[in-house]
Amino acid sequence: MKMVESNDFSGLRGTLRLNEPMAEHVSWRAGGMADRAYIPADLDDLALFLETCSDDEAIHMVGLGSNLLVRDGGVRGTVILLHGALQQLRLEPGAQEHGMIYAEAGVSSPKVARFTAVNGFQGAEFLAGIPGTVGGALAMNAGCYGGEIWEIVAQVLSIGRDGTLNLRRPSDYEIGYRSVVLHSKAEEWFAAAWLKLPRGNSIAAQEKVRDLLKRRIMSQPLNEPNAGSVFRNPPGVFAAQMIEQCGLKGMRVGGAVVSTKHANFIVNTGAATAADIEALIEKVRLRVRQECGIELETEVRIIGEA
Numbered sequence: 001m002k003m004v005e006s007n008d009f010s011g012l013r014g015t016l017r018l019n020e021p022m023a024e025h026v027s028w029r030a031g032g033m034a035d036r037a038y039i040p041a042d043l044d045d046l047a048l049f050l051e052t053c054s055d056d057e058a059i060h061m062v063g064l065g066s067n068l069l070v071r072d073g074g075v076r077g078t079v080i081l082l083h084g085a086l087q088q089l090r091l092e093p094g095a096q097e098h099g100m101i102y103a104e105a106g107v108s109s110p111k112v113a114r115f116t117a118v119n120g121f122q123g124a125e126f127l128a129g130i131p132g133t134v135g136g137a138l139a140m141n142a143g144c145y146g147g148e149i150w151e152i153v154a155q156v157l158s159i160g161r162d163g164t165l166n167l168r169r170p171s172d173y174e175i176g177y178r179s180v181v182l183h184s185k186a187e188e189w190f191a192a193a194w195l196k197l198p199r200g201n202s203i204a205a206q207e208k209v210r211d212l213l214k215r216r217i218m219s220q221p222l223n224e225p226n227a228g229s230v231f232r233n234p235p236g237v238f239a240a241q242m243i244e245q246c247g248l249k250g251m252r253v254g255g256a257v258v259s260t261k262h263a264n265f266i267v268n269t270g271a272a273t274a275a276d277i278e279a280l281i282e283k284v285r286l287r288v289r290q291e292c293g294i295e296l297e298t299e300v301r302i303i304g305e306a
Contacts, residue, residue, distance in 0.1 A: 012049055013041035014085070022074070022304075025081060027131070029225040032074030032304060034060075040085045042105065043191055045165035053078060059161065060303060061189045063106060063133030067140065067227055072274045073305030082106035083133055088258065091116055099197040100154065104231030105135025105190050109142070109149075112195070113209050116214055122200025123152055125208040129216055138190040140178050140299070145212055150175045152194040159187040165191065178232050178299055208221040221259040224267035230281060231264055231296040239296055240264035243284055246291050253280040278302065 020037035023029050029077045038117040040046035053059060058077030062068060087105035094100070099121050103112050113128035126147030130137055138156060138303055150170060158166045166188065174181045182188060216222065217296050231239040241261035243249070251258045255272030258280065 002085055005067045012052075013045045014049060017294070020079065022065075022070040022079065023304070025062055025079075026067075026070055026227070027225060028069060028227050028268050028272070028274075028277060029273050030072075030268055030277060031070030032072045034070075034075040034077075034079040036078040037081055038078060039081045043086055043088075043159075045167075046080065046082075046086070046191070046224040047159060047165065049080075050159065050161060050163040055161070061105075061135060064108065064131065066132040067136055067142075067300050069227065069274055069277055069300055069302045071278070071302065071304035075304045082135055086135070088192070091119060091120050092194070099199060101195045101197065102192060103195060104192045105133060105138070107134050107285045108132070109134060109137050110209075110213070114206070116195070116197055117202060117205035117209050118204040118295050120199060121197040122205050123147075123197045124195060125205055125212060128209045128212045134193055135190045139180060141175055141180050142178070145215075149193075150180070152197060154194045156194070157188055158182075159191045160186060160188045177241065182185075192242045219262055221261045221265055221267050224259075224269065225272075226259070226265045226267045227300050228264050229264045229299050230284075231262045232299045234294050234296070237265075237294075239288075242288050242292050242294065242296075246287050248284055248287060251280065251283065253277075253283065258279045258284060274304075275306065 017037045020034045022031045022034050023165045026268050038049055040049055060079045061080050062081055083106045086104035088104045089107045090102050092100040092102055101116055107133055109127040109130040113124050116124040128144045129144040130142045141148050153170055156168050159167055172183055180299045233239050240263040248258050249260045249263050256275030256276040257265050257267055257269055266277055288296050
């Protein structure tokens, strides 16, 4: 990995790294290198950096990398690392009356859950169960414990390839289960969101956040590198149930193993390659197709070259 301070050559305030090991930026702790990785200083700096990128350059936005597998051959183009960069989280003026919270894309979802609860709002507690960032949650309509993020979104701020910022409403998107598609099909990424929440009992909300975090600890293999739920739940059934019914808990490819604690999790036991993980995903998918007649779709995003 080679680090270059971007303001040495471009006037930007962030940091540009060459040949950046992506295993350090994804929760599976596996995968190859990115040709370039940029850590913006803030949202304005991100906009300026995007202006410098060529139109044909592949750009990947990454938050905590908790829903991402980067193949061992690495990523061509530029990865932009948002966690630790786009970190603004605040109550908007008058929020005590209308409950509007501004959260940038790099803020972790559990942090939003705690922040809203402490400030006396309810409805965002479920975000405590989502290990990624606001940006990632918006991109896939993340949800758990009966809630989905777009149910509480008032509007979002998106950023285009040319660095242009756009205010958009939920009606600008086709929003479904783990799916969000901009109607105009323009290439944009989520930069921030305004969440509208009702007033509630702060103590009760904080207790609910703690309870949900305890449920995660009890039901998920958080002590081993993983990327959360690997597969989407098919209509009317849980993917984990089918995987367990097929006897696949403990199935292994190299250092990748189907968790014995939660069947829809694949863990890195210490030396898994991205190829191990992807091969195990395909073996699970094949067995469920053969035995249950259902084609599982991945919830995790897979990028890069083998």
